Amino acid sequence: MPAMSLARRYDALNAALFWSSGGSRRVRQRLPDTLEVEHGHHVLDLGAGTGQMTALLLEAGASVVAVDGMPSMLEGARRRAPAATLVEGDVLDADVGGDFDRVVLSFVLHNFDAEARVRLLRRAASALAVGGRVGVLDWALPPGRRRAALWRRVLAVIEPSPTVSDLLDGALETDIARAGLRAVRHEPVAGGRGQVLVLTT
Template sequence: MDQDEHRLHASSFGAAAVAYAEHRPDYARAAVRWALRPAPGPRVLDLGAGTGKLTAALVALGAEVVAVEPDPAMLTELRRSLPAVRALPGGAEAIPLPDASVDAVLAGNAMHWFDMAVAGPEIARVLAPGGVLAGLWNVMDDRAEWVARLARVSGSAAVGPRDTSASWRAETAYTHLPKDGTATRFGAPEQAGFPHGQRRTADSLVATLATRAGVLVMPRRERETTLDRIRAFLASRPETAHGEFTLPMLTGVLRVRRL
């Protein structure tokens, strides 16, 4: 993906902010706890916070959370659902916080949008010594045969290589961490995956996949064709054709310490 396409995908979510808030899954609580475990204190920045899916989990665990999100529509949804949370406009490349002001920086399904050449020093700047940087990704568990087939039927725009359990490690391990000189400010990366699931119907799963960046930027006719193909597949499967089902997922975590 070239830089222009990357920017287009990264900026696509605001138009679907309400649907994103309704249909995107939360994060496995055990995954959030693991991400935070080495942090030296309770102050957490949710960076690229979107509509607050990860923010809500952090609040539930008792963290002192500041949320930063660049898209105004996503930020509006976050403030609506979590009015007590301090929520600021900003991005990973220009974080509106003082030096060493947080003990952990977490990013839920967002780190792959950061320009780490710029964001890496910014994250290091706001982290206290010994602080934690962690990316969390909700991925479909394609060890289930029907989920693996759904991924193939959906196409990479709706279910990309980072969105399935078989490949998220390779896609995230070393491609979305601070590089070059900034890398010396962080320790060795650690990864872990935590079982998760989301109750869906065929319609609500289609609505979830429709909030993926690759689908949001499609021309209307192509988007409709893609979603119709997914709908037909779900209608053909005994696991998904009738009523509610659990979409098998993992919350994958990539974690590094600030040196």
């Protein structure tokens, strides 16, 4: 498999999933907007993937450190967000320092089981400067039984992680509390198929 094929497939799938909601970029833009990322902010992007969120953070005027464990995904980030500091490493323990104004977790928490999600949330919180915020963008269930059931089936096909259903069943609320954080904003995106949360210590 060519090095960039995984990144391209990921981007194409996101474009298709969010086409009816104005596209992947529009959906992702909700996170830096809601998190109030500003010019001069120092932001840590954990699980940066192909850099879709990283690029939006840079456009907001932030300096960004982006971490991902997959070299093929970081190749996409390198092309999309060359001004970011890219770190290949485990999001749970990569050494990136601290005192970040914002830490972003965009479509990454669903890849972990409950214990690892709590670890990642605590790791995000520990990287914050005083007064900083953690932002989360991840899957959720849209309203309505039929729509929710259909979305569950879609995610079961396209998402390789067996823990996606945890978030769909509301586990994130418990994870956040266990990590010593609290949500100060919680908003649906993409017709409820995703959710944005702003967390504080």
